[in-house]
Amino acid sequence: MHGLGNDFVVLDAREHPLPPMTAAAARALADRRTGIGCDQLVLLEPSDAPQAGHAFRMRIFNADGSEVEACGNAARAVALLHGEAVTIETRGGLIALEPLDGGARVDMGAPRFDWEAIPLAYAMDTAAMPVGWPMDQGELAQPMAVNVGNPHVIFFVDDADAAALETLGPVIEHDPLFPERVNVNIASLAGPDHLKLRVWERGAGLTRACGTGACATAVAGIRQGLVHSPVRVSLPGGDLVIAWTEGGSILMNGPAAESFRGSFDWDDFALGAEA
Numbered sequence: 001m002h003g004l005g006n007d008f009v010v011l012d013a014r015e016h017p018l019p020p021m022t023a024a025a026a027r028a029l030a031d032r033r034t035g036i037g038c039d040q041l042v043l044l045e046p047s048d049a050p051q052a053g054h055a056f057r058m059r060i061f062n063a064d065g066s067e068v069e070a071c072g073n074a075a076r077a078v079a080l081l082h083g084e085a086v087t088i089e090t091r092g093g094l095i096a097l098e099p100l101d102g103g104a105r106v107d108m109g110a111p112r113f114d115w116e117a118i119p120l121a122y123a124m125d126t127a128a129m130p131v132g133w134p135m136d137q138g139e140l141a142q143p144m145a146v147n148v149g150n151p152h153v154i155f156f157v158d159d160a161d162a163a164a165l166e167t168l169g170p171v172i173e174h175d176p177l178f179p180e181r182v183n184v185n186i187a188s189l190a191g192p193d194h195l196k197l198r199v200w201e202r203g204a205g206l207t208r209a210c211g212t213g214a215c216a217t218a219v220a221g222i223r224q225g226l227v228h229s230p231v232r233v234s235l236p237g238g239d240l241v242i243a244w245t246e247g248g249s250i251l252m253n254g255p256a257a258e259s260f261r262g263s264f265d266w267d268d269f270a271l272g273a274e275a
C-alpha cells in the first residue's frame, strides 16, 4: 500500500499470528533489491484491550529495521484496508481512523512540545531551539521540535526545494541532541494556509511523503503564526490537509491506495535474515 508514494508492506496478523518480527526480518522485507521493498513495514496484530474498544494494534518498522511509534501515511492506508471507522493502538498512543473515498481522515492525537517528550538530550525551548552545528547552516537556523507520536525537527526556509536535505538530513537525524534520532522536515511558506514540505525520515531517508512530518510541520507553522488551520501541506508525492487548534488533536486528511497483494515464504526473510 502507499500514501502519496510513501510505501508500505502491510502484514495482517490480526487473525493468523505470524512468528515474532525482528529488525533483521523487517530490513530484509524492506530491501528494494532482494526483498519486497518499502519505506516502512506495517504489522497489524490483535489489540491488548479489545474490551476498551481498541480494534487492533498497528506496529511500524522503518526500512532500517527500527520499530517506531507512529506513521501517518500508514494510518490512512490501514484505514482504507480495514474499511470502517475504528480506534487503534500504536506505540505512540491511540489514533482514530475513518476511511473516506480513496483515503482517510485520521485523528493523530495531541502534539507534545516539552523537550523530554521529543525527546531531546537536554532542556531547551522547542519553539526556538538555540542549537549549534549542523543545525545552524545558513537558512537552517532556529529549528522547532514537535512530537506527534514520533519525534520531528522542523526548519522553515525561503525555498524548501533548494535545501540540501539529502546531505543534511542524515547528519541531523543522528545528531546527539536527539537521543532517539529524529525525522527532519524542511518547509517553506506557499500561502497563508499552504506549506511546501520535504522530509528526511529517520530510518528510511528521503521519502515522497511523510504524514507525521506534515502534521508536525503544520502544528509548528500554526504555533508560530506562519499559517492558519486547516493547512494544505504539499509534499513531493502530493497534498495532505492538516487541521489543529492549540490544545486539541491533529486531524489529517489525505489519500491512500493498495498497490497489490501477494504471498512470500516467511523463512526466506525471517530465518535467512538472522543468519
Ligand SMILES: N[C@@H](CCC[C@H](N)C(=O)O)C(=O)O
Pocket (backbone or CB within 6 Å): 006, 039, 040, 060, 062, 068, 069, 070, 071, 072, 073, 074, 150, 151, 183, 201, 202, 203, 204, 207, 209, 210, 211, 212, 213
Ligand atoms: N512515513 C511515516 C513516518 C514513519 C516513521 C518515521 N520514519 C520515524 O522513524 O518516526 C509517516 O507517514 O508519518
